[in-house]
Amino acid sequence: MPGRRLPAAAVLFLLAALPWVATPAAASGADRPHAVVRYTEYGVPHILAADHRGLGYGYGYAVARDNICILADSYVTVSAQRSLFHGPAAPTRSDFGRVTTALNSDLYFQNLNDSGVVERLMSLPAPLGPEREVTDMVRGYVTGYNRYLRDTGVDALTDPACRGADWVRPITELDVFRAMHAFVIGSGSGSVIDGLVTPQPPAGPVPPTATPAVSAEQARTVRDSGADRGSNAVAAGRDGTSGARSVLLGNPHYGWSGVARFWQSQLTIPGRLNVSGAGLLGFPAVLIGHNRDVAWSHTVSTPTTYGLFELTTDPADPTRYLRDGVSTPMTSRTVTVRAKQADGSVTPVSRTLWSTELGPVIGAIPGVTLPWGATVHVFRDANAGNLRMLNTWFGFGAARSTSEVDQVLRRTQGVPWLNTVASDRAGNAYYSGIQVVPHVTDERLAACSTALGQQLFRINGTPVLDGSRAACAWGTDPDAVESGLFGPSRLPTLTRADYVANANDSAWLTNPAQPLTGYPAVLGAAGTQRSARTQQTIVSAQRRLAGADGLPGAGFSLDTMSRVLFSDDSRVAELTAADAAAMCAAFPDGVAAGAAGPVDVTEACPVLAAWDRSFRLDSRGSLLFARFATRLGAVPGGPWATPFDPADPIGTPAGLATAKPAVQRAFADAVAELRSAGIALDAPLGDHQSVTRAGETIPVHGAPHALGVLNVITPTWRAGAGNVDVVHGSSFIQVVEFGATGAPRARTLLTYSQSADPTSPHHADQTRLFSRSTWVTSRFTEREIAASPVLSQIRLTERAPR
Known part of the structure; x- marks a missing residue:
């Protein structure tokens, strides 16, 4: 899709910076990529190239310069080599999912690699496979990454995390596509890695069928948006703004370390593409950002993107299963990885993994052990065939309106487990739930759910269907990009002139004035209690539009949207703090039972x-x-005086049930806990909530998801010590304002800064800004970039091969 073309004078100005495009012969450069990387404040690169390969080249070089150790480590993971370098029992990062040991991680990834799934997807034509621009971008990215590594040398890397490490190596295009695919399936297959690599058929008599026991608390963590990844996004349209046509807030909440970090950039191909924002490490693209006419962000969505099937095994052979009464053999694959032993030697480790036509055998998911006996469970990941995600994000970068964003979503269906919220220059506010969703209708749930499935679906939305009947397989809509999915026409969207918002709940209250209902239950519930953060998001929007939040005027602007986010107001506090204070004052002799x-x-x-x-x-x-509030979730029957009322979903539940002994005990224990940590009860938050960067302690404002604060910050609490470090929360934040004409105005913050390298000047500079609630004014136009007082540039031309 072509983007808005720049004025001829602007194009000529930009091309002047790229002398190699002056003639066709020079442009070919023996098929060597070229790029200019211009740096402005806080290490933000503005990458300029004549084509996507050159753009990827500049991107790969610049991102490796900032974060090569994290990236190199991720490529070790997807290459199934963690045991080789760190030993089989080593703990491993959860950037691509949940896993306990390096060996299990390697067996999982080696099985994926042996299957050839990524190579197969790479070879497919679009939309199932990557578009030409995506392939060119990845090819350039690989060349740029390897150029940085070659120029610097492993032994001279500045980051001590991988300087001289034997696991840092040049990469290939396959490495990059494998890493992107691994991240996309991280909320599916990646969330159950241990369960996928451990099940083995029973050696003796086949155990009888029994419904597995479910730990509701553990099973519920699968959909706990505050514990892993979450987000807020608000788009205000022409009727919800003041002095602007639209304003967008993007506020994703991700981990503050590892490969799931955002990295900020601007990508420009004169006359074809000009997009600014941030992408996750390893994704050579802007995933959240804006161009001249459209801004967008994402929030982690409600649908579970995988499902289980329960199969009856053949009584004569547990490695066979019955499907419509026909005994069918499972397939097996022996997976082998290399593992470093304590004496330094390297030993092959093999395991046989089993699979069926419906998916691989699985032995456990969070909260449930799935024994292999008279029945066996298998797993299906709806994103297993999704290598088209960059097609979607490249399409966003060239879109000129929210209607074009909608068209991109419908054409590519590459968003893996995210909602999309966008705004445009025409004053539209847009929400979309078009993503990858298993095609499990309410009718199929009713007809095919197993006893386990009936429990799990109520807890976390995971469908478990009777796989012994072919009629219970996932369906497919005619407009779905691939089989097994709901088509875009069955998924919720909403365009309004006032506002739309999402904070990881279902689409129901995207805007309470126009509830979204009538969708399959697998997409998330309607008419149920919303999170405190969803309530805070809606309340903040409603008060701003009414001018009732204490800020000047009514309606959103660049300034007021920025201030609303950093007000750090708590919905839970608004609903319960006065009751808690009154309860405290009423304790006899000021003593509560802890x-x-x-x-x-x-x-x-x-x-x-x-x-x-x-x-x-x-x-x-x-x-x-x-x-105190962290304990309220464990109060039997809930801590609320007024229960949830679907007729008042923003105002309820409300009030604190102060007569409940468990509520009183929670308060007493909170007081005791602070005292045991040596923290004064009236201590300022900033004295005891911080992050450490290269030995520097930086105070951090915000609060955990459960408190209903938009600016989510998740500190690690250690008994006797207090909050010891921030590990998760607000990451790449952007506020973008469009007027009727002219360039967009934007403010951004990358809370943990551009570089994980502690020796980099951009390791903590934006973190200090975040601590002070100070924004970075985005530089988007050529005039703005040229005016940067710290402007510097690197010209990159790949050397001809010898």
Whole structure:
């Protein structure tokens, strides 16, 4: 899809920076890529090239310069070589899912690699396979990454995390596509790696059929948006803005370390593409960002993107299963990886993995052990065939309106497990739930759910169907890009002139004035309790549009959207803090019963009563309330005085059930916990919530997801020590404003900064800004880039092969 063309004068100006495009012969450069990387404040690169291969070349070089150790480590993972370099028992990162040991990680990835699934997807024509521009971008990225590594040398890398490491090596295009595919299936197959590589058929008598026991608490973590990845996004249209045509907030919540970090850039091919924003490490593209006419962000979505099937095994042979009464053999594959032993030797380790026509055999998922006996369970990942995700994001970069964003989503269906929220220059606010969703209708759930499936679906939305009947397989819609999926026409979208928003709940209350209902249950529930963060998102939008939030005027602007996010107001505090203070004041003699005995809470009462209900750095009382609120989720029957009412989904549940002993005990224990950590009950939040960067302690504002604060920050709490480090939360934040004409205005923040290298000047510079609630003013136009007082550039031309 062609992008908006730049004025001729602007094109000539840009081309002047690229002397190799002056003539066709020079442009070919013996098929060597070229790029200019221009750096502005905080290490943000503005990458300029004549084509996508050159753009990828500049991108690969620049991102390796900032984060080569993280990237190299991710390529070790997808190459199934963690055991080779670190030993089979080594713990491994969860960037591509959940796994306990390096050996299990390697067996999982080696099985994927042996299957050739990524190579097969790479070879398919679009939309199932990557478009030509995507292939060119990846090819250039590989060349640029390898150029940086070649020029610098492993032994001279500045990051001590991998300097001189034997696992840092040049990469191939296959490495890059494997890493992107691994990330996309990370919320599916990647979330159950241990369960996929451990099941073995019973050696003795086949155990009888029994419904597996379910740990609801563990099973619920699969869909806990605050524990892993989450996001907020708000798009305000022409009727919801002040002095602008539209304003967009993008606020994804991701881990602050590992390959699931964002990295910021601007990518420009004169006359064809000009897009600014951020992509996850390993994805050579802008995944969240804006161009001249459209801005977009994503939020982690509600649908579970995988499902299980229960099969009856053949009584004569547990490696065979019955499907419509016909005994069918399973397939097996012996997977071998190399593992370094304690004495330094390398030994092959092999395991036989089993699969069926419906998917691989699985032995466990979070909260459930799945024994192999008279029945066996198999796993299907709806994203297993999704290597088209960059087709979607490249399409966004060239879109000129939210309607074109919608067209891209319908044509590619490459968004793996995300909602899309977008705004455009015409003043449209757009929400889309078009993504990869298993085609499991309500009718199929009713007819085919097993006893386990009926439990799991209520807890976390995972369908478990009777695989012994062919009629219980996933269906397919005619407009689905691949089989087994709901088509775009069956998925929710909404365009409005006031606003749309999402904070990881289902599409139901995208805008409460126009609820989205009537969709299959697998997409997420309607008419059920929303998270406190969803409530805070909607309340913040409604108050801003009404001018009732204490900020100037009514409606969103670049400034007010920025201020709303960093107000750090808590929905849970608004609904319960006054009740908690009153409860505290009512304890006889100021003593409450804690789990370990009586606790004097007298000192806590005035602190809580005077608290400003926010999680800003200077807030006093926020630490006490946070420790109290973390315990409220465990109160039997819930902590609320007024239960949830579907007729008032934003105002309920509300009030604190202060008469419940469990609520009183939670408060007493919170007071005792702070004292045991040596933290004053009225200590400012910033004194005890921070992140450490190269030995520097940087205070961090915000609060965990459960508190209903938009600016999610997840610290690690250690008993006796308090919050010891921030590990997750707001990551690449952008606010983009469109006027009727002219360039977009944008503010951004990369909370953990551009580089993981502690020696880099951009290891913590934006983190300090985030601590002060200070934004970076985006430089998008050539005039803005040229005006940067720190402007520098690198010209890159790949050397001809010898």
